[in-house]
Amino acid sequence: MRALVAAGLVLVVVACSSPEPGGTAPSKAPAPTGLKVEEVAGGFQHAWDIGFLPGGAMLVTERPGTLKLVEGGRVTPVDIDLGDVQARGEGGLMGLVIHPDNQRFTVCHNTSNDVRLVTFRLDGTRATKVKDLLTGMPSNSSGRHSGCRPTLAPDGTMFVATGDIAQARNPQDRTSLGGKVLRIDPETGEGAKDNPFASSGNANERRVYSYGHRNVQGVVFRPDTDQIFSSEHGPSVDDEVNLVRKGANYGWDPSQGGTQSRYDESVPMTDLERFPDAVPAVWSSGSPTEAICQAAFWNGKLAITALKGTKLLLFTLDADGKVQNVSIPDELNDKYGRLRAARTGPDGALYVTSSNGSDDKLLKLTGNA
Template sequence: MSRLVGVLVLALAAGCTTTASGGGAPPAEAPSGLKVEQVVGGLSHAWDVGFLPDGQVLVTQRPGKLTLVEDGRATDLVADLDDVQPRGEGGLMGLVVHPDFATSRLFTTCQTSREDVRLVTWQLSPDNASAVRVKNPLLGGLPVAASGRHSGCRPTLAQDGALLVGTGDTAQGSFSQDLANLGGKVLRIDLATGAPLPDNPTPGSRVLTYGHRNVQGVAVHPRTGRVFTAEHGPDVDDELNLVEPGANYGWDPSRGGTEPGYDESVPMTDLTRFPDAVEAVWKSGDPTEAICGAAFLSGAQWGDLDGVLAVSALKGSKLMLFTLTPEGGVHSVAVPPELDDTRGRLRGARLGPDGALYVTTSNGTDDELLKVTRG
């Protein structure tokens, strides 16, 4: 059994269910002493961030640019991105740098093409000037909408080395509940091959969880290995979910196949249709925040924020700090004033090797890569 699945199974056996703090959570006093610095500006819809061993930062820009940031300068890599379709919510999206990058120089992106949403593995040149595709695709066939709506697509490495990928349902009513479809899921695959891992809940399937609407953030707790996802709701109920392997999270705008369109009036977690569906550990209620990237703060430098889950918000234009319970529920939520409608829409959120939180903005013009620390 993998470490990820094993940790979650043990947690569930001990009674740590996602219903511990379902619904909203009380606000907490805003933390003091946060410092926000611009690393670089002049970006466009900066989507995700990866860190290289030499201290440089790789950034994906949704219109179709791979950008290397060093010493406050942004340089676009020479790379074949002609097939990237930056329409609506799609384009060049999520990013992971491979753990063996120091020797392999590999990283993987998630991007929309005309035919699908796909994961592509790249190799960065020795001079850091260009990148070539070495697995194209690592995994293809994720559904895509002509408008780009609900494209997902957030890849993150689990503690056992598995690649976790949060996907969107592309606004197709039946996809989230269809286990043969890769939309509206959290996938668990082999980073090297794209194949399903042998200890996935269903043998031969890449699906770890299903019944999602549009997963935008995937975060792994640095000590427990628990996996949390941030997901967009329709006009209500963005969700923060704790991943339970094999579980259904209850989104079904097809109403069991009886609705030919995309009925967004259904609950995000439809317990009437799916009594065993997993409830969210937190939901926004009304209004939604359009929560997005997610990362755990970790290290003594964060003080009482060590272990807090930081989640960016697009519509809400804020950073949300979730204090979790030992059971994996949400105890309280704080919003630091330094990132409360001060930088516009916030998209990516990743913890850097220096212990700082790196956040991207997604306003469309003069977007930023921000570094957040606690003084």
């Protein structure tokens, strides 16, 4: 692994990474050593997310609408009815989360009408539908900005990272489920009872935890703290890592206060002029963007995959969640193409998937970050 020492990379991480207006940019990290990458399995198509089962088995979603069981390096298709999955552009079968009973799991996928969360029960290599947990999340016919990443919180609620489907009004409209971080009951799909807008008469608004997002690709909880981080795609500039606060606005508004029906991507990712109380990112890519994707905590650092950037970024944070430095492992830098999933396994390893479209890999990363 190496720190960001090449001149161009220093510009990406140092000159283009402002935690907040007037803040200082993260420094270069020392170069850790001794990382090991193991190819656990291959042959996937746009491997999107990973869930861990007892005994070392894993489930892996594939964007075209298939689910694979990985056990002992062997990949077996799961018999599951996902015939309503619409795989278009950035949409299809996306996020996955395993429930605490290790039998049920919830996936997120596009249909012809919406993006939805569906819960299944796994029995061997067969999955049976339990229920539609949440329907009606907006979907673009092209699949653009579909999100969608569910993750269980330490308190047992389910957080869901969603995209704004490139519709201008969605991010600031709290009655829309697009461009949000949602917090729901994993049994009912309703908003958690202590959510910031729990008293709203609108069921969608009751599900909202934070808003003003563009296309959130990951949400993760920092161990032994109450900190929640999201990773988010920017337009032509400014991918963001955000420290997610209850009820907060993150300032993305391509409708310009409702004055534009078109999706105006020239606005700032965090528009502090229009929304002075919006929360600035703790890290921003500047230009060019990396198309950062899923986030996981591993060896005390925040690990985030990059699609366009074809790398893994490791963020060292202080106790308040501010980024101190960023480094990139050589072992995953432009070696496996686009990287999408990132989940920390029960064994303490970081599991990552490539997402190039054919013969994608499930990777296991061990060592000191």
